[in-house]
Amino acid sequence: MEVELKLLLDPEHAPALRCHPLLAQYATGTPVVLSMHDIYFDTSDLRLCRQQAGLRVRRVDDDWTQTMKAGGTIAGGLHSRNEWEGPVDGPEPDLDALRKRMRGKNPWRALLREPEIRDGLRPVFSTRIERSVWQLRLPQGDAIECVLDQGSIISCEHSIAISEVELELKAGRADSLFELALALLQDLPLQVGQMSKAERGYRLAAGMPLAAVKAPALALDAFMTAQQAFQAIATHCLQHMLDNQAGVTAGDVESLHQMRVGLRRLRSALQMFKALLALPDELRRELDWLAQALSAARDWDVLAGDTLARLEEGEGGLAPLQQAARVLAQDYHGQAGRAVASPRATRLFLSLTRWLQAAGWRDTITSRQRLRLDVRVPRFARQALLRSQRRLLTRGKDLLRLAPPARHRVRIAAKKARYATEFFASLYDADEVKSYVKWLSVLQDELGWRNDNEVADGLLRALAEMQPDLLPQAAYARGFLAAQLQGGAGKALARPWRRYAAALLPSHVSIADA
Template identity: 45%
Template structure:
């Protein structure tokens, strides 16, 4: 019982806390506050990922890493992130990615597809194979987070943020830019990100998979930026904007899960012949769901296009 309690404690997923900025913050102080907020989410889920028992910790650690990488991208014109850190962040995100993909496959995609399936549909072989693969990928993710390579990355990231390592290679003009008001920077950034999504999302419901994926990434980056800078604006304005953007992003995210799942299902049927019938049913069901979602996505996009970013 004591061991079970320890495992449960280690496996509690840590979600992101709201970022609290002040209007008199400089760009540098805001960047540091945002980076520390992201790192807290990443570090808070390390033990849970390492225990290998709760897939939600893998998901939340990936979210923390995506938020951190998005923050680096957001401030790249003022704060330059070392290539080493960028490459290592991509590495650990990739190590966690397969575990997350198979968790979504097992607990969302297949569960939705097989709920209410005819009794003669062979779903058990698909579910078992997906569960086995997911378990192996969670073990691989746990090994990556427990590795010396990840420990080095975590230490270097923390040191770089705490010691303002970005200052080491800066000249006078670049250092002066760090002291600009975050308020002006945030407003300019949100407008730019909003316009980018509007451009990439033109005719969104009818885009092909590749262009819709680019629109989804733009939506995700805009959402993170709005959450980072949201405390600088009236809460009701931010809430209304994030609600519309969040629903749009959720729909695009669901479609992306289906696209990823399609690839995983193809591989599953190829590697495990006994899953072929169940895979065929799941793929057919998901394709019908995507087709039926066209009008819903159209409405969500129309609603969002009428909005302006918080100001």
């Protein structure tokens, strides 16, 4: 199993890495420089890619090597993958030799026997890379291979540049990769890398643009402890954020929304486990900073899009108002992109992953908290979901008569109840979860547009102050939104609230608490 941390580095900073004092201090010898030509193979319908596998043949000098990587996970930039490698005679893969290197039964060994694979492989893209390799031995004994790759990925007439650092663990603790990365980050503007060269090559070959990534379903094992469940949940949320990092940097609206969702889910998970463990204050402050960096762009996006789109045209039209809001949204997107691409954000992502990997909270908690962290997750899930349900039912009492600040607290409770349910959904009956989440979602939507109107009122007031010529349109829009709130506070909320209360999950999960 290959375990590596991938980092992106602007080519102009490559010389600074090559002469970095840490590499000189920890290197066991002089760096090795290799010129590599890789050819990636797949079928015309990308069968290997669809099975989360990549097959390449690499030439270094006159030697050819084939490598297949498949499966594995990515967590906070830490890539863990199955890897099989061996020599070949030339630029074509030898599937029989590759299968012999795979021990036991696994789906990729069987995959290589399929006629579609054996008869249909063809080159899809290639890379040309100059690689510099340092073998490092850290003071605590961990062995790490540091690799600097610079070059390009080529597919037909298209190409993209490559400049990245890979820290591969050869022996020792995985968190030593993060310690080294954080030390390098003090001098170099690194970013966490999410995509392998193979994934980037496939995107280039298929002409796939960057797209927002939604959080996949999370599957928890009923035999996990509460601590293991927390690590899985928090890592899942952090990975959701990182999956959208490139999109946010590129200014994609939906990617920013998804990163913000991932951040809110992470903070909700930390809140849910706060009686058992605590995030260090420094990391909590940095999460607050990132949330603030993302929220302004999202607020202006919603105003320029969904909120103003619900309004009927007033005298003079709303187009100038929408355009002004869009311009501000773009400005804030630029600020958010720069924040997410900054060394400060990289430090946050690396530090969070290291804290999660090393269970950094265990040194600061009591023995009673340790015992509670060691209980099986079904027991913890039952208690956590009951708390979230009680909180929402309490805050939502007399919902139709609540003032906006109290209604906002109901919305927050509904959101946290939904996140908690999604975290532990795999421990419940699927049909019960589906019904419960459905009415939670409807309730969130009804409360959500009301909150958007409240936020929009403040933004429109600020916009009119910045651009006084928009005062008439802003005043009209504020009046229209206020009328919507007054006219839509009753029946539309009553039904989802009743249906949510009827769909409450039972006080037990379907798996024993053993």
